[in-house]
Amino acid sequence: MAYTTINKSKDHFDGKIYLGSSSAVTVTGLEFQPDWVWIKDRDNGNNHCLVDAVRGVGKYVQSDNNSAEVNNSTNSISAFTSDGFTTGTGNPANESASTTKGFMSWNWKANGAGSANTDGSINSTVSANQTAGFSIVSYTGTGNDPETIGHGLGVVPKMIIVKDRSTSGGWRVYNENIGNNKVLALDGTIASTTSDAWNSTTPTSSLFTVGNDTITNGNGTTHIAYCFAEKTGYSKFGSYVGNANADGPFVYTGFKPSFVIIKNSSNAHNWTMIDDKRLGYNDKNYVLFPDLNNSEPTTSESDIVSNGFKVRASANGVNQSGNTMIYMAFGQSLVGSNNVPCNAR
Numbered sequence: 276m277a278y279t280t281i282n283k284s285k286d287h288f289d290g291k292i293y294l295g296s297s298s299a300v301t302v303t304g305l306e307f308q309p310d311w312v313w314i315k316d317r318d319n320g321n322n323h324c325l326v327d328a329v330r331g332v333g334k335y336v337q338s339d340n341n342s343a344e345v346n347n348s349t350n351s352i353s354a355f356t357s358d359g360f361t362t363g364t365g366n367p368a369n370e371s372a373s374t375t376k377g378f379m380s381w382n383w384k385a386n387g388a389g390s391a392n393t394d395g396s397i398n399s400t401v402s403a404n405q406t407a408g409f410s411i412v413s414y415t416g417t418g419n420d421p422e423t424i425g426h427g428l429g430v431v432p433k434m435i436i437v438k439d440r441s442t443s444g445g446w447r448v449y450n451e452n453i454g455n456n457k458v459l460a461l462d463g464t465i466a467s468t469t470s471d472a473w474n475s476t477t478p479t480s481s482l483f484t485v486g487n488d489t490i491t492n493g494n495g496t497t498h499i500a501y502c503f504a505e506k507t508g509y510s511k512f513g514s515y516v517g518n519a520n521a522d523g524p525f526v527y528t529g530f531k532p533s534f535v536i537i538k539n540s541s542n543a544h545n546w547t548m549i550d551d552k553r554l555g556y557n558d559k560n561y562v563l564f565p566d567l568n569n570s571e572p573t574t575s576e577s578d579i580v581s582n583g584f585k586v587r588a589s590a591n592g593v594n595q596s597g598n599t600m601i602y603m604a605f606g607q608s609l610v611g612s613n614n615v616p617c618n619a620r
Contacts, residue, residue, distance in 0.1 A: 281509035284606045287384045287407035288509075290534060290552040291359065295373030302359040302380060310385035310402055311411060311501065312352060312360055313338070314368050315563055317376035317553070317571040324367040326352045326360075329389045329402050329411045330499060336438050337367070338461050338565045341445035344438075344497075376571055379553055379563070381534055385411045394425030394481045403427030408504030418494030420487035421474035432478050432502040433512035434603055436461055441496035444489055447472045450601045452514040453540050458488075459601075462566050464543040509606045514540070515586075519596035523577075523586025530606035531581050536565065541598035544591050551579055551607060558587070 281287065285306045293302045295316070310328040315321075322337040332355065333348030345351070350365040360380075362369040368378075389402035389411065397417060403410035403426070410427045426432060435449040438461075446461035447470070453459065456475040457467040471486035478484070483502070485492040492498075505512055511528040517539070518524060534550045546565040553561055553571070557578040561571055576588040584604070586594050593600060 281407065281506050281606070284509050284530075284533065287404060287409070288533065288605045289382055290550050291380045291382065292377055292552055293380065294377040295370040297364065297371040299353065299361055299364055300369055301356065301361045303356070305358045305382055307384040308355055308357050309360060309382040310355070310387060310404075311383040311409075312355075313381045315379050316367060316370055316373050317379055317563070318373040319366070319370055319570055320568050321366040321370060321373075322568045323565065324351060326368075327402075327411050327499065327501075328355060328385065328387055329400055329413045330440070331388075335368070336440065336499065338446070339568045341443045341462050343442050343444075344440040344499075376553075379550070381550065383407075383409055385409055389413070392425035392427055395423035397422045397424050399424050399426075401425060401427035403429075405429045406506075408432075408506040408510055410502045412500040412502060414498055414500070416485070416489075416492040416494060416496050416498055418487065418489075418492060420471065420492070421476065421484050422492055423482040423484050424500070425481055426478070426483055426500070426502045428480070428502060428504045430480050430504045432483065432504050434503045435478065435483055436501045437472075437491050438499050439490045439493055439496055440499055442489075442493065444493065444496070447488065447490045449473055449478070449483070450540070451477075451512065452599070452601050459538055459540060460566075461546065464545055464566060466542050467540040503603065511604045511606075512602070514599050514601045517586075517594040517596055517598045517600060519589045519594055521587060521589055523588065523594045525580075525585045526583045526602065528583040528604050528606070532579050532584055532604040533607040535577070535579070535584055535602060535604045537577075537593050537600050537602045539592050539595055539598050540601045542591065542595060544595070547576065547592050549577055549579070549584075
């Protein structure tokens with residue numbers, strides 16, 4: 276593969292804030308055409324909205340509940356553009372009352388609408404950005420145990436997030452740090468739980484395996500998977516152990532994070548997410564919750580620093596004593612690169 280180190284993360288990932296309106300909103304300023312957009316209303320208790328180019332505009336799933344995919348461009352994204360996207364007029368992607376804090380959008384580049392992948396026992400449609408270690412995979416389950424599915428990354432994914440699109444089945448999350456026989460649920464607080472979702476099989480550089488879990492392999496149901504591999508200077512998928520202290524663990528990523536999601540995998544607590552766009556400075560990195568539709572609280576739990584993040588709260592979701600927290604982080608700048616200065620904020 277041509278690239279193993281990324282010096283300019285904004286070619287592949289970036290966050291954008293926009294204000295709600297009674298009319299469609301066009302969000303601009305990205306340095307790429309996004310293929311996966313994750314949106315959250317900060318002012319109101321509206322659901323999360325996740326849209327990708329493989330399923331197509333108008334079709335969205337919600338990380339905070341187990342509902343089947345919704346197809347409604349009025350309440351979703353109506354178009355991907357060369358440097359952003361256009362929303363409809365209704366929530367969860369737009370809301371006329373959301374004009375104080377507005378909406379947060381996190382945006383990833385894959386490779387457009389995708390193409391056929393026949394690497395696995397189940398054929399898939401894959402949109403893969405191998406440079407950034409990210410792919411979007413659509414497939415239809417069989418219920419047979421096991422089945423394999425091509426992910427298109429060319430390297431082993433560290434994290435996979437799967438949604439059953441057809442039914443209210445929910446979400447499954449694979450993370451290397453909890454093992455191939457365990458799952459987390461993006462829409463819930465559960466601790467890592469033994470499951471046959473991955474058939475106790477670690478992904479390879481071309482395939483991931485699913486068992487007889489209906490959320491990852493329901494017979495005749497459609498599924499969407501978001502697959503992530505680690506890339507130097509851009510992404511990290513790791514774990515740390517909490518100490519229940521306001522002087523919490525420092526987590527080294529090797530780059531200044533732009534976006535971090537954390538989950539206590541040992542106990543049942545909410546997922547949390549921070550980024551460098553909302554307010555944009557330390558002690559005001561307010562959390563949002565992937566598994567909740569809450570408006571944004573004034574709660575800060577972690578600092579973003581030049582080479583990682585530092586936990587600054589004893590909250591159980593990010594720092595329960597002796598518990599293992601898993602995280603996914605996407606970079607803003609590589610330590611020592613000439614991209615942008617790597618200063619704490």
